Amino acid sequence: MSALELTFTGAEVLLPGKGLVDAPLSIARGQVTDETYREVNLSGFLVLPGIVDLHGDGFEPHVAPRRGVMKATEEGLIATEAEIAANGITTAVLAQFYSWEGGLRGPEFAARVFEALVTMRDEVATDLRGQLRFETHMLDHFEGLKQKLRDWAVEYIVFNDHLPHDRLSQGRKPPRLVGQALKAGRNPEAHFEMLLDLHAKGSEVAAALDTLCTELLEDGVLMGSHDDGTAKTRNYWRERGARISEFPETIEAAEAARSGGDFIVMGAPNLVRGGSHKGNVSALDLVAMGLCDALASDYHYPSPRRAALMLAQTGVLDFEAAWGLVSSGPAGALGLSDRGTLSPGLRADIVVLDKENGRVAGTFAGGRASYLAGDLAARLIG
Structure with a gap:
């Protein structure tokens, strides 16, 4: 099971000391990184640790x-x-x-x-x-x-x-x-x-x-x-x-x-x-x-x-x-x-929530997808 290399854009991302902000978040080699990879638009979602x-x-x-x-x-x-x-x-x-x-x-x-x-x-x-x-x-x-x-x-x-x-x-x-x-x-x-x-x-x-x-x-x-x-x-x-x-x-x-x-x-x-x-x-x-x-x-x-x-x-x-x-x-x-925060160099442990209802749309553990559902799955595959 390979770790994904992606850059999430358009979502509200929970960053340490900043709260929820509109910022890109990249993952590669199982970690959060400052590098840029294939972009996936996650507008309408929250990206959280x-x-x-x-x-x-x-x-x-x-x-x-x-x-x-x-x-x-x-x-x-x-x-x-x-x-x-x-x-x-x-x-x-x-x-x-x-x-x-x-x-x-x-x-x-x-x-x-x-x-x-x-x-x-x-x-x-x-x-x-x-x-x-x-x-x-x-x-x-x-x-x-x-x-x-x-x-x-x-x-x-x-x-x-x-x-x-x-x-x-x-x-x-x-x-x-x-x-x-x-x-x-x-x-x-x-x-x-x-x-x-x-x-x-x-x-x-x-x-x-x-x-x-x-x-x-x-x-x-x-x-x-x-x-x-x-x-x-x-x-x-x-x-x-x-x-x-x-x-x-x-x-x-x-x-x-x-x-x-x-x-x-x-x-x-x-x-x-x-x-x-x-x-x-x-x-x-x-x-x-x-x-x-x-x-x-x-x-x-x-x-x-x-x-x-x-x-x-x-x-x-x-x-x-x-x-x-x-x-x-x-x-x-x-x-x-x-782990525990979305900081560069830490594990890419991420949960993506639907902003409207708070339900889990996707989970990534060490940069590997452990759960995907609905619109989020379609956006990643597309």
């Missing part, structure tokens, strides 16, 4: 369309890329659980997804990356985790703790235990005993994390935490080198992240919908307060684009700042200095 999606699990229906049907992982990733590209995403972090919950969230399925990702990465235009969502109480899996991440080419880990500690501390079964056990292929009683055992080892977790996080930092692995509820929790993770706060649940946690210089990621569906479906802090409120650096797709790939456009259209942020939450902001969080 491609979306960098920091956290998305919307790929799950593609790689496992039904329970027990988990054998077409590579084909599922191809289908995932098609959906991702159709929504203007040029860099996508696929967030995969590694959890005691089993099934689609279990270690075996995580291995299958990441191994397929290694195999398929060079066969797609979109930069597909893996994120391991690791459950902190899985102490038996700490040893060897660093090597697994190397083998899977995963450079980003986020720590979760979804154990129902309140119930378990009382020896009570959590809600939906039977359904959860059956999804994992376990006897419900055996599943409950496993949860009790994991909970009982809680006093060992902090020391084990100290060692693990030190090893991962030395290996250059990016680390974050998920669903920080308090300033204490955010500080706990910062002390261990986890500098990304994914979906903080409260203003207090977000403020702690900001004061500590950490990156704050919120879910774009939260903003589009107008609030958290779990009753947590509103993403819109955090954006308005300056407590958000990036918006991620979470479970819905169309949402980053929609959220950025909503912020600009409602005047919460100017267009460049709003779009930065889905492009330069997440690129910075991932340490990807080669």
